[in-house]
Amino acid sequence: MSTRTSWADLAANSAAENVTAGSSASNGAVGTTSAPARAAYVPPHLRNRPASSEPPAAAYNGPISNNDRSGYGSGSRWGGPRNDYNRSGYGGGRAGGWGGRGGWDRGREREVNPFGDDDDTEQAFNELENSGINFDAYEDIPVETSGDNVPPPVNTFAEVDLGEALNQNIRRCKYVKPTPVQRHTIPISLAGRDLMACAQTGSGKTAAFCFPIISGIMRGQCPQRPLRGARTVYPLALILSPTRELSMQIHEEARKFSYQTGVKVVVAYGGAPINQQLRELERGVDILVATPGRLVDLLERARVSLQMIRYLALDEADRMLDMGFEPQIRKIVEQMDMPPPGVRQTMLFSATFPKEIQRLASDFLSNYIFLAVGRVGSSTDLIVQRVEFVHESDKRSHLMDLLHAQRANGVQGKQALTLVFVETKKGADSLEHWLCINGFPATTIHGDRSQQEREQALRSFKSGNTPILVATDVAARGLDIPHVAHVVNFDLPNDIDDYVHRIGRTGRAGKSGLATAFFNENNASLAKALADLMQESNQEVPAWLSRYAARSSFGGRNRRSGGGRFGGRDFRRDSSFSRGGSDYYGGGSGNAAYGGASGGHGGGYGPGVTSAWD
Numbered sequence: 293m294s295t296r297t298s299w300a301d302l303a304a305n306s307a308a309e310n311v312t313a314g315s316s317a318s319n320g321a322v323g324t325t326s327a328p329a330r331a332a333y334v335p336p337h338l339r340n341r342p343a344s345s346e347p348p349a350a351a352y353n354g355p356i357s358n359n360d361r362s363g364y365g366s367g368s369r370w371g372g373p374r375n376d377y378n379r380s381g382y383g384g385g386r387a388g389g390w391g392g393r394g395g396w397d398r399g400r401e402r403e404v405n406p407f408g409d410d411d412d413t414e415q416a417f418n419e420l421e422n423s424g425i426n427f428d429a430y431e432d433i434p435v436e437t438s439g440d441n442v443p444p445p446v447n448t449f450a451e452v453d454l455g456e457a458l459n460q461n462i463r464r465c466k467y468v469k470p471t472p473v474q475r476h477t478i479p480i481s482l483a484g485r486d487l488m489a490c491a492q493t494g495s496g497k498t499a500a501f502c503f504p505i506i507s508g509i510m511r512g513q514c515p516q517r518p519l520r521g522a523r524t525v526y527p528l529a530l531i532l533s534p535t536r537e538l539s540m541q542i543h544e545e546a547r548k549f550s551y552q553t554g555v556k557v558v559v560a561y562g563g564a565p566i567n568q569q570l571r572e573l574e575r576g577v578d579i580l581v582a583t584p585g586r587l588v589d590l591l592e593r594a595r596v597s598l599q600m601i602r603y604l605a606l607d608e609a610d611r612m613l614d615m616g617f618e619p620q621i622r623k624i625v626e627q628m629d630m631p632p633p634g635v636r637q638t639m640l641f642s643a644t645f646p647k648e649i650q651r652l653a654s655d656f657l658s659n660y661i662f663l664a665v666g667r668v669g670s671s672t673d674l675i676v677q678r679v680e681f682v683h684e685s686d687k688r689s690h691l692m693d694l695l696h697a698q699r700a701n702g703v704q705g706k707q708a709l710t711l712v713f714v715e716t717k718k719g720a721d722s723l724e725h726w727l728c729i730n731g732f733p734a735t736t737i738h739g740d741r742s743q744q745e746r747e748q749a750l751r752s753f754k755s756g757n758t759p760i761l762v763a764t765d766v767a768a769r770g771l772d773i774p775h776v777a778h779v780v781n782f783d784l785p786n787d788i789d790d791y792v793h794r795i796g797r798t799g800r801a802g803k804s805g806l807a808t809a810f811f812n813e814n815n816a817s818l819a820k821a822l823a824d825l826m827q828e829s830n831q832e833v834p835a836w837l838s839r840y841a842a843r844s845s846f847g848g849r850n851r852r853s854g855g856g857r858f859g860g861r862d863f864r865r866d867s868s869f870s871r872g873g874s875d876y877y878g879g880g881s882g883n884a885a886y887g888g889a890s891g892g893h894g895g896g897y898g899p900g901v902t903s904a905w906d
């Protein structure tokens with residue numbers, strides 16, 4: 293059949309494309325090292341490294357530091373409460389903040405360009421806009437904020453003084469306007485406020501927390517690092533995320549945003565050799581992006597100190613505080629040497645925020661602002677959700693039908709990618725094998741694969757060489773993979789929030805996508821939450837699913853309290869919040885099983901207030 297040929301062609305084409313595109317990842321950066329201005333050969337182990345990692349500049353006169361940037365003034369100390377530096381940085385003193393950055397030029401010459409462009413091409417970038425974002429869909433987006441003195445949103449990046457180097461990188465990224473979550477959170481963060489932000493998948497949360505951090509470090513005065521071990525490093529900002537791949541992605545993004553700002557970003561995650569990460573750290577770090585396990589390791593080895601942390605960001609914060617991660621997060625945030633809330637600035641981001649998690653998270657925050665931003669455009673336009681009743685034994689043939697239909701429609705001929713979620717690692721391997729022997733190039737990502745295999749699988753999927761990725765929930769959150777046209781929930785998750793994150797791998801940044809779920813009697817406990825979610829998103833709910841939902845609405849792990857809209861609502865507004873523990877789940881009996889459940893986290897929106905991810 294011609295399918296074989298077309299798959300082979302597809303692979304060949306995409307391989308070629310991959311080489312030219314550089315796929316926005318660090319590979320692309322390597323390719324740029326041959327630009328005339330940077331003709332010197334950069335050995336592989338030094339590539340993708342901010343070049344300002346050099347010995348302390350002459351201006352620096354403090355004790356041994358691995359973090360200091362050559363341009364950072366005379367070493368005035370940051371050490372007092374957060375308000376001190378905020379006032380000097382963001383108040384009337386702002387005007388003085390951006391001049392005289394000449395010292396950074398030295399770093400500029402050597403820093404590997406993560407955009408794969410050259411300074412000379414900046415004008416060309418100015419003329420382009422990120423066409424992926426549907427800006428019209430931004431009108432009338434529902435937003436809810438709560439907290440004291442919420443700073444007003446901005447409409448443009450120009451309205452906030454992020455600094456010229458960062459602005460230039462924003463232009464390079466072709467971000468013409470801030471997305472809604474950025475419009476609201478950037479002024480809040482620049483004002484030094486703590487923040488809990490709930491905004492739909494694919495809406496630009498990464499930049500929303502990176503921009504204020506980078507800008508704040510750029511404008512901050514050079515902190516004098518304490519003298520501990522010569523090999524201990526003192527990052528100024530910590531960004532935690534739950535998976536290695538997500539940490540790598542945030543690192544890549546942050547490196548782009550901080551290009552030529554003098555701000556150094558390093559990533560540390562498990563499964564990769566620690567020595568290499570230690571070497572990177574020793575070259576200097578301002579922003580450390582990390583997974584919790586590897587960070588605990590580094591802290592216990594006293595190779596990282598959190599003493600100088602000014603900014604703490606938790607991406608996928610609800611996941612970071614669920615039962616799996618909470619002890620590690622508490623250890624990092626509360627039991628090491630990190631400054632307390634009110635001294636550091638803390639920002640929590642996710643598309644989902646169950647109330648119980650909000651309650652836990654509030655321990656980490658001081659006088660925070662809660663923000664819920666509705667989805668970009670109408671949900672019906674972005675992710676079309678379908679649920680099909682498929683018995684366990686029919687799932688494979690049903691998947692095959694879907695994939696054949698996609699081929700017939702030519703979707704995959706255009707490099708469209710399909711992400712298939714399954715429940716178990718074994719199930720992932722077995723489905724991948726079956727797909728491959730049936731002529732559908734597939735790969736897999738799950739926790740039993742080596743880190744190298746995981747990274748290779750992701751690369752191959754992103755490039756289109758292997759247009760089907762079978763994944764467990766390790767790929768459910770945060771991953772920003774362009775051209776994922778279809779997400780298939782081959783096995784539905786037990787938790788409606790996981791469903792939301794999984795389908796959010798498509799329909800990103802204003803683009804449309806399709807999500808198909810295979811439902812059968814094993815998923816009855818999810819029926820109510822799924823039907824509610826689909827209804828809220830203006831999706832067609834099959835009659836049989838409504839019947840399942842009616843049957844299961846008496847309880848169950850995914851029941852939402854108050855029958856209300858799902859909840860990006862501030863738990864502090866809920867009158868039951870002072871009553872403690874189980875009430876956050878509406879008093880439902882299934883609440884003890886919190887870790888795997890999202891039940892009842894809505895609490896109900898009032899009229900006219902829209903959920904953050906409907």
Ligand SMILES: Nc1ncnc2c1ncn2[C@@H]1O[C@H](COP(=O)(O)OP(=O)(O)OP(=O)(O)O)[C@@H](O)[C@H]1O
Nearest residue numbers: 422467469470471493494495496497498770772801
């Ligand atoms: N202002 C902007 N203009 C154009 N594109 C943007 C803008 N901000 C972010 N993007 C793009 O939108 C995409 C999604 O952003 P991001 O990965 O930060 O989403 P997210 O909200 O963190 O999603 P998730 O909840 O799945 O983690 C990225 O490709 C990013 O480059």
